[in-house]
Amino acid sequence: MERLAARLWRIIRGPLQWRLLWFWHAKFMVGVTGVVRDSEGHVLLLRHRMWPVDRQWGCPTGYADKGERFEDTVVREVEEETGLHVQVGPLIRLTSGYRLRVEVAYEAMLIGGDLTLDPVEILEARWFSPDSLPDGLQESHRLLIQQTARP
Template identity: 30%
Template sequence: MSIIVGTGAVVQDADGRVLLLLRGKDPEMNKWSIPGGKVDPYETSQNAIVREVEEETGLRVQIERLLCIDETIRPEQEQHLLSLIYLVQAVSGEPENREPQKHAQMRWFAANELPPAAEIASFSQQALTLAFKQTESPIQPS
């Protein structure tokens, strides 16, 4: 088993809302997640997340900063993922579900509208908390 390098993005709009995608397949099916994916060989994580967000949502984004690094180990699937997660700003385009085979839906959430932790993919929880760190406990325990 080798380590897979991935990337993710907390995508914010001009109003500070974040775009979440409802996963339509496992792992963590029916949980809200940030956009993301694998880094291709010889691709930087920054280039990968800009590409992944546009592939999944149609949005063009600008990277603000690295938020965190997530490590996910799934022995039952023989997976070990290390993901660099960025805060990005949507700069053009309207969100559209370009990968309906992977995502059931997508929508913008304000900090006070975020789903409870039990409904958010584990990969996304820390990043959302850090993105909204100026608010009190944006992800509510279930």
């Protein structure tokens, strides 16, 4: 049976193989987070309107668009939510195992722009010292900030 399956697989090369793979495998949304710092090491945190009231503070976060590089998602989300421009640095987390979501996080550095909040999504934006983070911060984001803190 396995030999027959392998032989059929070789016969149907190309687009049909990709369609079968797409149908067979799981589909995921990719949540992308940016730990954005300024030149002094402060981290940008946003109070998100759509998040639970007791956990509204977090880093800039959003979902990757189809075909979008994850680094580009960080740049786009930061600009959409705050009007700021960032340069994306190293990947700091890649987590899977959720039902329909994969999470990706990158370090990012402020390079310009003027703070202009998206009032639909963001209630407030502030720069915090890594050793003075606000109550109501998403715990996973607190861990990312601590993981990337500079000595």
